[in-house]
Amino acid sequence: MIPALEVTNLAKRFGGLPATRDVSLRVMPGERRLIIGPNGAGKTTLFNLITGELTADAGSVRLFGAELLRLSPPARAHLGLARTYQILTLFPRETLLHNVVLALLGLRRDRWDAWGTLARRSELREAARLALDRVGLGGSAARLVAETSYGERRRLELAMALSQHPRVLMLDEPLAGLSQEERHAIRDLLDTIPRDVTIVMIEHDMDVALEFAERITLLHYGEVIVEGTRAEVTSDPRTREVYLGH
């Protein structure tokens, strides 16, 4: 079976500083992969290399066999890669509905239509409303992002990514800054995502994320230290070493 995401010998330096060193990993279709590591381990850099926002110095990234390295971020999105951001990057002056509409338009031909009226595209608005419903924000569709709570915004991030029906969904700390209750709500939401979406997640929060993960990759100083099932990684002495220093 072709891996959903295959990273081979990926490397990136910033000036003299190696941020990503010879990272290889393989995520199978439908898998729920968690990437952990202390601050500065290079998790977000790895994400940015996979999504194309950073250009790698060496190595390759394959999405269902297709080589991504020469492709721009938009091109990768068109191949089925979606991501959410650690620091929210929403459109604050727009409604929640509009935010999702922009996400939907990203993959549609009629995003180039400069004559028709967007507000009349009822089928598009319906699809956006459905995406919001899925994350429990259906009733807030007409509200401005600026008027929503942090927890609602995190869910909007998710709705935007899911609305594109991606093949691989990359979540960068989707639980950051949320209350315990909200974290569980998001976790339940993630559980409802069907297996035709492969999920790769970066997280710090150990309880909730750990429950969710099937396989875990531990990064430290830009390198893969341990990789395996949840049980394997949590019991591995190297994991403790990375986090506790001994």
Add this chain to the structure above:
Amino acid sequence: MSGPLRGLLALALLAGLPWLLPGDFYVNLASQVLIYALFAIGLNLLVGYGGLTSLGHAAYFGVSAYACAWLTTQAGLGPAAAAAGALALGTATAGVFGVLALRASGLGFLMITLALGQIVWGMAYRWVALTGGDNGIRLADRPVVLGLDATTPIGFYYLAAGVFAIAFYTIRRTALSPFGACLRGSRDQPRRMAALGHNVWLLRWLAFVMSGFWGSAAGLLYLYYHKFVSPQVLALQQSAEGLLMVILGGASTLTGPVVGAVVITLVKNLASSYVDRWYALLGVIFIVAVVFMPRGMVPGVAGLWARRRAPQS
């Protein structure tokens, strides 16, 4: 008041204005306002909706005016062909300059557009064989367009009003279209838009070209109005005035630039009767607008209006 009704009212006002004004001088003034309003709403596509501040927009205004003047006087083309050629050349210039300017964004973009605009201005001054240099190029007559005789003040007013109305309608449709929404999105969160699959460069370049097209149209009207073009139209002051109209009126709105154009054109005409130094005044208005009214007049007034209707919030 509903949208279509507002539009009809505006159209009626536009059509009836010459009959409400007390003389040819005012009709001509209104025509000038329309020319600059056209320039401003076109520029707004780039500045307000695209989020790309250009200080070189006079280039398309001027290239179009010069091209039409040259094609009419030197190449002997008829008005339709000359106008078409002028629009084509102005828009093509925008296409090329857009590619160059979009190698950067933000301040870099601003500087490149400024430099490009200045270079075209310098060319107009120095390439005397082509442009007549300081002497400019004179047009014998305004054209007759579709039966409308533009040689009279009222005739020209209707030509300008017609072009403006078409432009406003088209730009409004663009703003409300999927393309317009994506353009605004790329202004607010370019990185996010790219990750969502949008081609941000192409969105911006198309906005640049559209903006250049309308700037060219305004330049054409300018030439017909004055029957004369000189390097002044390409000067930095021209680009700055246009930008000020957009910013003063409100860059994120459709009507803001129109309001800005009205205010600046009227102040400019009024001021020149009392004050010798218009550019110093322009500079002062710039500083005042940027420091005290960064979002422009239309959003400011709209905000006041909204607060009046919902006093507790």
Add this chain to the structure above:
Amino acid sequence: MQFYVIQTLNSLALGGVLFLLSSGFSLIFGLQRIPNLAHGALFMLGAYIGTSLISRGVDFWAAAVLSGIAVGLLGAALERLILRRLAGNEQGQVLVTLGVAFIIADVCLMVWTGDPIPVPAPDGLRRPIFAYGLAFPTYRLVVVGVAVVMAVLLFLLIERTRLGAMIRAGVDDMEMARGVGIRVSRLFSITFFFGVALAGAAGVVAGPIFSAYPGLDADMLPLALVVVILGGVGSLLGAFVGSFVVGFVYNFGTALLPDLAYVILFLPMVLALVFKPEGLFGRARP
């Protein structure tokens, strides 16, 4: 032969003037992220102030320094009173400098009227030097010398002094610089003063070559912009090399193909933008 020698010297002199003008611009832009669009106008103002001082008997070089200081103080006032209010609003700051440029240009027109005012070269430098059967315009040689001296002084300032270290830190990473205790707002005022004073003094130094005339600002600003686009923002070396490249291209262009001089100016800029948008020496900014 004489023609090429003269044109080469003129190009070098122009390059020297451009360096004096654009190094200040590049410094301010590099540190404060403000492209000071009033730079050309301040250059012109310096030239005009210089003419007034010289006509009152002030020595040429003293006039250059005094003009520089006067213009620098004006710039510092602008920075403290207006630009600082707009901190964080980069676009607003640029537009304000544009407004100031317009105001200064008109004020100069009001005070010194529209006729060009020639600036006499300092005594003793007016007669050409004769060597190898050719006549070298002495003053232009001196201008090149001044530019080189200034370049060396600036280099030493930036690379060897504490102030320079602070400037370099600020250019590299503003937040970090603040974090290590650098008084950023004071640094801004000092650099703005320096950068603008340099432009003002340059106006006087360039006086014997250009004179002081209305429109000098509009002529100089695009040249400075092209230099900075070519040489990279915040790079002293870039400003140095870029100035001489532009000096040669513009000067020889104007001499050989006067109609197309500006088109020729286009070319290096376009090439730079296509192949290296961050300039020859600048670092790509995110």
